[in-house]
Amino acid sequence: MMKDILLVTLNSSYPHSSFGLRYLLANLGELQPRAEIMEFTIQRDPRDIAETLLKQKPKIIGLGVYIWNAQESLELVSLLKKISPETLVVLGGPEVSHEAEGNPICQIADFTIKGEADFLFYQFCKNYFENGVLPERKIIAGILPEIKEIKLPYDLYTDEDIQNRVIYVEVSRGCPYRCEYCLSSLDKSVRNFDVGQFLLEMEKLLNRGARQFKFIDRTFNLSPTTCTQILQFFLDRIHLGLFLHFEMVPDRLPVELRDLIKKFPDGALQFEIGIQTWNPVVARNVSRRNDYEKVRENFRFLASETGVHTHADLIVGLPGEDLQSFGKGFDTLAELRPNEIQVGILKRLKGAPIARHDKEFEMVYASNPPFQILRNKDVDFATLQVMNRFAKFWDLYANSGSFKHFVATLRDRATRREDQSFFWEFFEFNDFLSARYAQSYGISQLSLFESAYVYLQEKMGWPKEEAKALILQDYTLTGKIDLPKFLKDYVAKPKAPVAAEDAMKSAIPKRQQRHLAGKAETTSS
Structure with missing residues (x-):
């Protein structure tokens, strides 16, 4: 019709x-x-x-x-x-x-x-x-x-959506912070939907089979009362096998919220935590507020006492931050062991107040979407090109969860460097990959495994059989059975990955499951 x-x-x-x-x-x-x-x-x-x-x-x-x-x-x-x-x-x-x-x-x-x-x-x-x-x-x-007059749209998710697509939800709009690279900095206040009505809608989605929920609230944990009410709702139904994604303020984890988070099974919660920079001067430049000591404390808590999957963000190209400063911040964050570090390149969003820095910091952006920074006073174009590749290769190797043993080897090697920098250790691997591939996109996973194998031998001096053994450990975690040509003459029997309980990980995306599998294997060995 x-x-x-x-x-x-x-x-x-x-x-x-x-x-x-x-x-x-x-x-x-x-x-x-x-x-x-x-x-x-x-x-x-x-x-x-x-x-x-x-x-x-x-x-x-x-x-x-x-x-x-x-x-x-x-x-x-x-x-x-x-x-x-x-x-x-x-x-x-x-x-x-x-x-x-x-x-x-x-x-x-x-x-x-x-x-x-x-x-x-x-x-x-x-x-x-x-x-x-x-x-x-x-x-x-x-x-x-008026937010409470807006009719909620959750009935309009079709059965096909629920089976095959991301289900986005929100309990609030707006953000109280003024981070200048973000359009939410233009918001005057945070406005909340009626929580009772929202939870009724969530109940209906659950009854229809929804098991993954991505909250798009900019600051989900801004109100501990609302946050705990929603988490308790899902915890009461966690036996269904749920996966929940939230964007969290990094320095706000009060006791009541911590106690609740600890009750969720491994992998059921994913927290996206925006750090963006560890340099306090740069943070002030873009009106970013973080209590860094509380941030450290919260990350340690999440890593040691919960099964939350943490996804932390850093931005390359902020006004006043050079590569040395970014690398130092990356190392600080990496020491706190988030499951993923998203390395983003600064974008000049239309209307974002960061435009006020264009002259002082010589900010030059691409004219076409996604309007990424091309150069500024502190980071030149060539360096930003390198960091674009760094971001992609870091995502393919570290964030993917498919190369846990190899990445752990790089991390361990970094401890023996004079600067003890994991950032600069991976930076060298990035140089190797950049020389090996004309571009960082469209590379098969098999080729990535082979590149890691070659790097262990040629750049790190590993004996051939030891390099194969390590790569085989990671390759096995992918669930693949057929060995690639460069591993076929390795005769040791692959060790099967340790699986998390199926009932609890049924709704957990495959990427997060790989992190869980690696964690379980490490615990059992």
């Missing part, structure tokens, strides 16, 4: 679902039967997407634009307006909510709604269909919606 309103976005990949579109549909009121969500991925040809959309003969296309789909969305909107100029194209999303007037996609589209559009999009459609009235200006802005 053809629909008058199509709610559209291009996701980065199929497993991701658009939370924002579901909010728009949930709040369309009486117009909801006339609307439909249509999600695509950025890999799809924009011409094919345009064909699919225009077959529906929609009167309005609402398009969600984000940093990861900005270029593809521009191509799509250009096609739509050339092929079907009578179809109204209305944009929304973070990428068009700031500096919209000079944004090419906003100039091509008919209208752009800035900020939270839960009610604004409904009002736009209502005015058009009932009265034939369109806004006088292309850029539409309004006050923030």
Whole structure:
């Protein structure tokens, strides 16, 4: 059945679902039967997407634009307006909510709604269909919606979504902090949904089979009362085999929260913890507040007393931080043993206050998405290119959980360096990989194993059989049975990985399961 309103976005990949579109549909009121969500991925040809959309003969296309789909969305909107100029194209999303007037996609589209559009999009459609009235200006802005009046969208997750895609949820919007690289720094306050109603919706999702929940709240643990209430809700149902992802403030883990976290089974919780920099001067430059001593204490607690999977973030290219400073911060964080360290390259998000540093720190960014830093006063272009590769290879080797013994070997070797730096130890491995591969993308896992094997021999001086034995330990953890050619003449029988209890890890993603398997193997040996 053809629909008058199509709610559209291009996701980065199929497993991701658009939370924002579901909010728009949930709040369309009486117009909801006339609307439909249509999600695509950025890999799809924009011409094919345009064909699919225009077959529906929609009167309005609402398009969600984000940093990861900005270029593809521009191509799509250009096609739509050339092929079907009578179809109204209305944009929304973070990428068009700031500096919209000079944004090419906003100039091509008919209208752009800035900020939270839960009610604004409904009002736009209502005015058009009932009265034939369109806004006088292309850029539409309004006050923030009263959060407790927003209709929750969780019923709009389909059975297919629940089985195959990430289920995003939120109990609050906004952030009290003013970190200048983040758009949340523009928020005036934190606004909370009704917790009781939210938990009723979570119960319905659980009853429908949802087992993984990704909270997008910027500061989930800001309110210990709300945080513990939600965690207790899921803990009471943990026997279902759940996986919960939260973004946490790094220096806020009060006793009541600690006591609750300790009760969750290994791997059921994942905390994304934004550190960004360990340099206090750089932190002040970007208005980042961290009590570093509390951060250290909290990481030690999480590593030693809980089964929480920790994912910590650092950013390369912040104003005032050179490579030496970043490396020192990386080492400090690595000593605290998070399960993953996400090395990110600074992006200049539209509207983010970090733009105020452009002149003083000579910040130069790419003109196209994702608008990464190209150079600044403290880090030149060549170094940032190296760190782009470092970030990718670190993710492939350390964060993936597939090379635990090899990465542990690098960590151990770092203790014998004069500087005792794990960062600079991996930096040397990164140089080796950069010479071996023309690019850091599209490399097979088998090739990565072989590169680690070669590095052990050629750069670290390991005997051939010892290098094979170590790589075989990691290779076995992947669950693969057939040995690659370079390991086939190794006759020792592989040791089977120790599995965590199946009932408790059923909803845990494979990447986190590999970390758990390595942890179990280490404990049992």
